[in-house]
Amino acid sequence: MVGVDLGGTKILTVLAGMEGDVLARVKVPTGAELGQEHVIDKIVETVQAALLEAGAPAGSVKAVGMGVPGPVDADNGFIHFAPNLGWRDVPLGEIMRRRLDLPVYMDNDANLAALGEHRYGAGRGAADMVYITVSTGVGGGLILGGRVYRGAGGGAGEIGHVTVAEDGPVCRCGNRGCLEAVASGTAMARRAAALVDEGRGAGILAAAGGDKNKISARAVARAARAGDAAALAILRDAGRYLGIAVAGLVNLLNPAAVVLGGGVMESAGLFWEPMLERVQRRSLPSSLEAVRIVRAALGGESGAMGAVALAIERASPVKA
């Protein structure tokens, strides 16, 4: 089976066997700025390159799973709006089926990252699992009863827009105090930049090479590892807010696992402890006992592996 993770900056395509064993992986820049046709050509090329890399004959793939960055109609693969690609109303499912001459199954990237971690990663065996990704934004996906939970309009899992700080900073969604507005990489960088603007945060500025425009969550993490107090406070607060959200999910959904991934989660590990401390303090004991809270295991490949799992599920019992 083929799994494609179509992102705003890169396309990752994986060829895998029925057990999720990776036979080949191909990663190329998306080149979204070059237009929709270019991106679609690139996707097709990655699929062909993956087959070539594995030495697999063209007919050996029976279905393609694909994750897209934004809401998508899981039934037909119609994309209404994908801001990271600059796309509106693109019938991507239909286009890809025609170009690849294969069944193509689609879902949004967060749902597929959740599915990937559930089938092949840190969430294996957990019938009910929450996946949270912390990167420039905060996203998530829910696996309930062993399946992706999509809700009434396919929009479930928007963990980044749960309020955790009533009077907190304004979020890009327009509200105040969303998890994303206080715990995303963007939020951490913004808070760090504000500190620097106030003439504080020298350690963070140094970690950003002295360039105010290069202040990022990564720079904050670097400064924190070097012991900078302001950077540590930023990570601690972000971790605490994440912990409040996770505790709410534990109490509400009583999941067997909460899996945390995403670039910021990987680079800013110093917010793990404050997060966990809040989860332990704010979760109901019986639900806390039932849950394991773990880091994602598949790194940048959760989404592509979820796309593989989707293709396997939807195309079974046919084998690739």
Add this chain to the structure above:
Amino acid sequence: MVGVDLGGTKILTVLAGMEGDVLARVKVPTGAELGQEHVIDKIVETVQAALLEAGAPAGSVKAVGMGVPGPVDADNGFIHFAPNLGWRDVPLGEIMRRRLDLPVYMDNDANLAALGEHRYGAGRGAADMVYITVSTGVGGGLILGGRVYRGAGGGAGEIGHVTVAEDGPVCRCGNRGCLEAVASGTAMARRAAALVDEGRGAGILAAAGGDKNKISARAVARAARAGDAAALAILRDAGRYLGIAVAGLVNLLNPAAVVLGGGVMESAGLFWEPMLERVQRRSLPSSLEAVRIVRAALGGESGAMGAVALAIERASPVKA
């Protein structure tokens, strides 16, 4: 089918046909203070009385559904701890099966109230539905994909213990700022009593008959309806917090319906508008569009009707 809602203060037993048509209803005080044997005798009496009232022969009932106030093992009806009854480790399912000589299916009261509203009340037709009950506490139940969602340990739906006010008042669960700590009837009454202690809240005190010990959410609601500003502020704040929690659920679960019930919801309707205003402001537009936010339709009978639905589901295709 027979549905029993075993509560801390009353037992409500309903006899209903396969379409949920109520043939008889019997309500008696639980008398929990008289001991477990007494309560079990009372349950048996209500079932017999309901049959008598409907003129139904004893053999016409094929199964009994029962809701209990606290966590219960849905498989065998074992109650670990029901504080409202003062019970610990009671194999109620087994006891009731022996006493009634019928299959008895059990779940906690909030899950069954959710199921009742889903099958026969305000949540009909909503595959994914959130039920919230606001009374002395705040509880809830989740219907996902048309079924009660229980989570890994049967503890899902604890909406009352989602944090909505990071530094809010201490909750009986030990945390701060849980929804229950700011929006339950108990929370409203406590805030009103504190106002009166400070020499303010004269309108609320008057609504409580001048007796500080009689300050309740109901008294606050009465004072608010009479135009008392302090009472209105208490309801408004409680409604806003409830709205923050509902918006979080809308964004997270993308449900087709959110159904709000419970005694305080019925008596303190003045917090509906501030609640709705927050939901509208804090929900993602696509998920807001997909959801209807409505009051429970079955009043005090949601739980008993959910117990009927449980008995029908579990015992089908046998008819009562």
